[in-house]
Amino acid sequence: DGFKNINDRHGHDLGDHLLRHVATRMKLALREGDTLARIGGDEFVAVLIDLDDSQAAVPLLDRLLSAAGEEVQLGDVSLQISASLGVTFYPQVEAVEADQLLRQADQAMYLAKLAGKNRFYFFDAENDRSTRGHFESxxxxxxxxxxxxxxxxxxxxxxxxxxxxxxxxxxxxxxxxxxxxxxxxxxxxxxxxxxxxxxxxxxxxxxxxxxxxxxxxxxxxxxxxxxxxxxxxxxxxxxxxxxxxxxxxxxxxxxxxxxxxxxxxxxxxxxxxxxxxxxxxxxxxxxxxxxxxxxxxxxxxxxxxxxxxxxxxxxxxxxxxxxxxxxxxxxxxxxxxxxxxxxxxxxxxxxxxxxxxxxxxxxxxxxxxxxxxxxxxxxxxxxxxxxxxxxxxxxxxxxxxxxxxxxxx
Known part of the structure; x- marks a missing residue:
């Protein structure tokens, strides 16, 4: 959240350093077997395994938010940002491909931003099925x-x-x-x-x-x-x-x-x-x-x-x-x-x-x-x-x- 302002104010080099620090901390917050990848700009995707339901995922999601929100000292500049997380689950009632899962998580992430940022939001697959006919994909x-x-x-x-x-x-x-x-x-x-x-x-x-x-x-x-x-x-x-x-x-x-x-x-x-x-x-x-x-x-x-x-x-x-x-x-x-x-x-x-x-x-x-x-x-x-x-x-x-x-x- 707000990473563009960091780049605009302090330059892209410092922004890249900040991204590396945040990425390292988020990776350390995950478990063995989980995967974290940067998919472009300031967006990351995490694949988290062996979580049976949304409640089981909450502690891990909270750790990711905390890791992203920790203050970072880069030279004489102290920076602190937050993150918005969108979460979806697999398998689902309907068959979904990997790219569709990413789109679901992406949609949920923007809802997290709209809700105030620095939080996570679960993609509602049931609601999506009921409203999908109203919108073109x-x-x-x-x-x-x-x-x-x-x-x-x-x-x-x-x-x-x-x-x-x-x-x-x-x-x-x-x-x-x-x-x-x-x-x-x-x-x-x-x-x-x-x-x-x-x-x-x-x-x-x-x-x-x-x-x-x-x-x-x-x-x-x-x-x-x-x-x-x-x-x-x-x-x-x-x-x-x-x-x-x-x-x-x-x-x-x-x-x-x-x-x-x-x-x-x-x-x-x-x-x-x-x-x-x-x-x-x-x-x-x-x-x-x-x-x-x-x-x-x-x-x-x-x-x-x-x-x-x-x-x-x-x-x-x-x-x-x-x-x-x-x-x-x-x-x-x-x-x-x-x-x-x-x-x-x-x-x-x-x-x-x-x-x-x-x-x-x-x-x-x-x-x-x-x-x-x-x-x-x-x-x-x-x-x-x-x-x-x-x-x-x-x-x-x-x-x-x-x-x-x-x-x-």
């Missing part, structure tokens, strides 16, 4: 990526006051051969804590930039400030090579200016390492890539984010926008976010602009940028040029702007 998602079953839809972002189209947000969909077109909520949670999330995230960024090039090569004239925004998850951001990946990606798409790529990150992504995320954003900003803070207002450290993170745009969460016409509290939150954006010199955009009335009220509060069903639903790539050709500003929003100007005068 990691392997199925990996195969879908290889079979090119994923595609991107694009939802326009506009200036509601002027009618200008400022960009699109790329949104992944799964064209499932049996279940039809699937929304991301039906499959992305399965890979959120898995390395596959990084692979899918990189595919989204590459595909979005390729589509921008296709539009331009087909003669579509895009506004100068037009950009495509992509959602990047916490796991992808935490990869040590994220900036290098961006450099390689931009080099592979020379027609796209760096400022035409906007990376959207969830406000909650920064909770664990605000300083590290700030450095990463600064590095990407030097490349020319823009950042937006998504679902702003749903987290707990908004003022700290605005102070430390070099983001260009705040995206107001659609849950607040959707209910703003009926809920005074949501309306007050939106007013507060718009005020913060103005005070910190950030642009602000509203998601979930579902009706004409939503857009009018947002304009009255000083929020000009929006996306949502009142503007356009997410569109297949081939449908966007036609939408762009026929898009016109809602005349009522223009009237709202005139009325606001009159009141200001």
């Amino acid at each position: 990691l392997e199925r998602i990996r195969n879908a990526l290889a079979a090119q079953e994923f595609l991107l839809y694009y939802q326009p972002k506009v200036n509601m006051r002027t009618g200008a189209v400022i960009g699109v947000e790329a949104l992944i969909r799964w064209q499932h051969p049996d279940r039809g077109l699937l929304a991301p909520a039906l499959f992305l949670p399965v890979i959120e804590e898995h390395a596959l999330a990084v692979v899918v995230g990189e595919w989204v960024m590459d595909t979005a930039l390729s589509q921008m090039e296709h539009w331009q090569n087909d003669g579509l004239v895009l506004p100068e400030s037009f950009n495509v925004s992509v959602n990047v998850g916490a796991r992808q951001l935490q990869q040590g090579n994220f900036v290098a990946f961006l450099q390689t990606l931009l080099a592979a798409h020379p027609q796209i200016r760096p400022a035409q790529l906007e990376v959207e990150i969830l406000e909650t992504s920064a909770l664990s390492d605000l300083a590290g995320l700030s450095r990463l954003i600064d590095d990407c900003h030097r490349l020319g890539v823009l950042f937006a803070l998504d679902d702003f207002g749903t987290g707990y450290s908004s003022l700290s984010y605005l102070k430390h993170l070099r983001v260009s745009v705040l995206k107001m969460d659609q849950s607040f926008v959707r209910d703003m016409l009926d809920d005074p509290d949501d309306l007050a939150i939106l007013r507060g976010v718009i005020g913060l954006a103005d005070a910190f010199n950030r642009r602000v955009i509203a998601e979930g602009v579902e009706t004409e009335a939503h857009g009018r009220r947002l304009l009255e509060m000083g929020c000009e940028l929006g996306q949502g069903y009142a503007i356009a639903r997410p569109l297949p790539a081939q449908a966007f040029p036609q939408w762009l050709q026929h898009w016109q500003q809602n005349p009522v929003w223009g009237v709202a702007d005139v009325a606001l100007a009159a009141r200001s005068a």
